[in-house]
Amino acid sequence: MAKTVEKKLLEACHKAAEHSDMIWVCGGASNVGLIAHEAGILLTNGGNGRMCCTAAIGAGSVVHAEIALKAKRNIVINGCGNRCASKILERVGARIDYEVIVSNYIQKLPTLDISEDEVKKIAAKIVEDLKSKT
Numbered sequence: 001m002a003k004t005v006e007k008k009l010l011e012a013c014h015k016a017a018e019h020s021d022m023i024w025v026c027g028g029a030s031n032v033g034l035i036a037h038e039a040g041i042l043l044t045n046g047g048n049g050r051m052c053c054t055a056a057i058g059a060g061s062v063v064h065a066e067i068a069l070k071a072k073r074n075i076v077i078n079g080c081g082n083r084c085a086s087k088i089l090e091r092v093g094a095r096i097d098y099e100v101i102v103s104n105y106i107q108k109l110p111t112l113d114i115s116e117d118e119v120k121k122i123a124a125k126i127v128e129d130l131k132s133k134t
Ligand code: SF4
Pocket: 026, 027, 028, 029, 030, 032, 033, 078, 079, 080, 081, 082, 083, 084, 085
């Protein structure tokens, strides 16, 4: 029988937005898009904000757009200079308080192989940058 692993449950995005930084990632299909996604998870699980569904805003979800509009701060992690996650937020008029482009620090490659070190490097940079913004 499979072992039951206790899952860490997160506060609902609409509630978290009232007092937390909301994290939006592009989640693109390249190394840098995946690093953006994994960095969002690392930051969320480390208590540095709450990752929310960027694709839902892109798909026209009013509920998700409202989360971005009322967020304490919007932290956006884009894989590359196309800035897809930032553009999705901009289209609904959401304020972007901080954004990072992963490919400025890690070369964009057509691969889905990423390393834990690369994810940690981006997450650590974001935490450091945000310290100087508070
Ligand atoms: S920002 Fe770059 S990596 Fe991310 S979804 Fe857009 S094109 Fe893909």
